[in-house]
Amino acid sequence: MENGVGLKKSLGLWSIVMLGVGYMTPMVVFDTFGIVSNDTGGHVPTSYILALAAMLFTAASYGKLVKVFPMAGSAYTYTAKTIHPNLGFLVGWSALLDYLFLPMVNALLTKYYFEALFPSVPGWVWVVLFVGLVTLVNVFSVNVSANFNTLLVLFQILVIVIFVGLVIHGLVKGEGTGSIFSIQPFFSSHMHISTLIAGATVLCFSFLGFDAVTTMSEETPNAVKTIPRAIFLTALLGGILFIVASYFTQSFFPDVSKFKSPDSSAPEIALYVGGKLFQAFFLAGTFTGTLASGVASHTSVSRLLYVMGRDNVLPAKYFGYVHPKWRTPVFNVIAVGIISLSAIFFNLETATSLINFGALISFTFVNLCVIVHFVLKNKQHKSLKGIWTYILSPIIGAAFVFILWLNLNIDSFMLGIAWAIIGFCYLMYITKMFKEETPQFKFEEAM
Structure with a gap:
């Protein structure tokens, strides 16, 4: 708080949960459906159950640490406080890839x-309009961002509810499996655990965002109780939405043979289920x-930058400033x-690669921090x-994250390493070749 003004403690439990769910984007279930259905032989809901179970272990690790360190820095703060400030900086720097590039990805998707x-x-017009709107919403009170985001999330849930209703109507008429209640999307004699795990590794990335609610800690009254509950509820609510939507989608489309383009199946799913009118409504939900993800991710990364600025590892005059x-x-x-405007020049594959590396760094170190702080x-x-x-719980969480590391695209890894090297060079600069300690914000000052 460079100017002596701190963040306002005004967020309630469900406002934070909605920010987390908005970050996760419930409608993404339809974007990945065709790919995962093909990979799993028609068992997307089962892969979602495995992915949810995997993410809940890491969510539990976040919940344990935020009780001890109710500050806005998330994995950056936890690593700096439990292991070492230098390592904390590098984790925070890497996490910026997740938080900083997701607003850009949302701008890119809007452009497409x-x-x-x-x-x-021209495509740049849509990028400018999108980024301008999201930035404007975030400039004002965090409650404005949270309330706006809640409306966007509720609209997505409405779209999913109507979608489920249309699917049920189709199933009753004999479409798909021809049954509202069927075990087929979850289990069949020809399913293989290896393909289910492969599908779950893809779907785990749909859960990115439950961790972002920790960046709201300093804007939440009684954060020690509220934030752990918000983390768990965000992951659980997101998982339930994903499982329910994928179950009915899988029931209507037992395999991908009906899709012309399984890799981008969302528009076809909407068209086959509800016709052109519903497809337009469905695409409005997608946007x-x-x-919603743009608003939530923009909110989160600005708080992570704030904490790093307040610690003076980034220039405090700018990054540690709070509007009075x-x-x-x-x-x-x-x-x-301004960074999000680079969506005008980036492509989706590169930006997504950077997000995945940053998220996995955060997940890995949060699980390690639990062991270091509570055990060692x-x-x-x-x-x-x-x-x-x-x-055991953080080790299981770390093991699931390790599986995700094994499935990370090589380009994601190389780009992430390059970013980490830049961060290491900057760290050497601010510590004068490690002759000085990395600046840290005293925990008591945040209370």
Whole structure:
């Protein structure tokens, strides 16, 4: 808080959950359906169950740490406080790939949607309009961002509910499996665990965002209780939406033979289920999902930059500044908006690759931090409950994350390593070749 003004504590539990769910984008279930259905032999819901189980272990690790460090820095703060400030900086720097590039990805998706609808309008126009709207919403009170995001998430849920209703109507008429209640989408004699795990590794990336709610810690009254609940509810609610939507989609489309383009099946799914009118409504929901994710991710990254600025690992005059009236990190919000404008020049594959690397770095170190803090430092593992809570649970979470690492695209890895090297060079600069300590914000000052 460079100017002595802190973030405003005004967010409630469900506002935070909606921000997390908005970040995750419920409508993404339809974007990945064709790919995963093909990979799993028609068992997308089962892969979602495995992915949810995997993510809940890491969500539990976030919940444990935020009780100890109710600050807005997420994995950056936890690693700096439990392991070492230098490593914390590098984790935070890598996490910026996840948080910083997701707003750009949403701008890119918006550009693609509207270029298809209005091919005569230059793509950069849609990027500028999208980024301008998201930045403007985030400049003002965090409650404005949260309320706007909640409306967008509720609209997505409405689209999914109507979709399910139309599917049920079709199933009753004999479409797909011909049954509202069927075990087929979950289990069949020809399914293989290896393909289900492969599908789950793709779907785990749909859950990116449950961790972002930790960046709201300093804007939440009684964060020690509220944020852990919000993390769990975000992952669980997102998982339920994904499982329910994928179950009915799989019931209507037992295989991908009906799709002309399984890799981009969402528009065809809407067309076959509800016709052209519903397809237009469905695509509006898809855009709404992109906008909600844009608002939530923009909010989150501006808070991570704020904490790194307050720690003075980034210039505090700008990154640690909070507007005295709006109580938001205005300079960070504007900076993220400017970076998001690079969607005019980036392609989707490169931006997505950077996001995946940053997210996996965060997940890995959060699980490690639980073991370091509760076991190695505080010896809270000397009971069966302690062994499960502070050793086995984070190890299982880390093991699932390791599987995701094995499936990470090589380009994602190489780009992520290059970004990490830049961060390491910057760290050497601010510590004068490690002769000085990395700046850290005193925990008590955030309370």
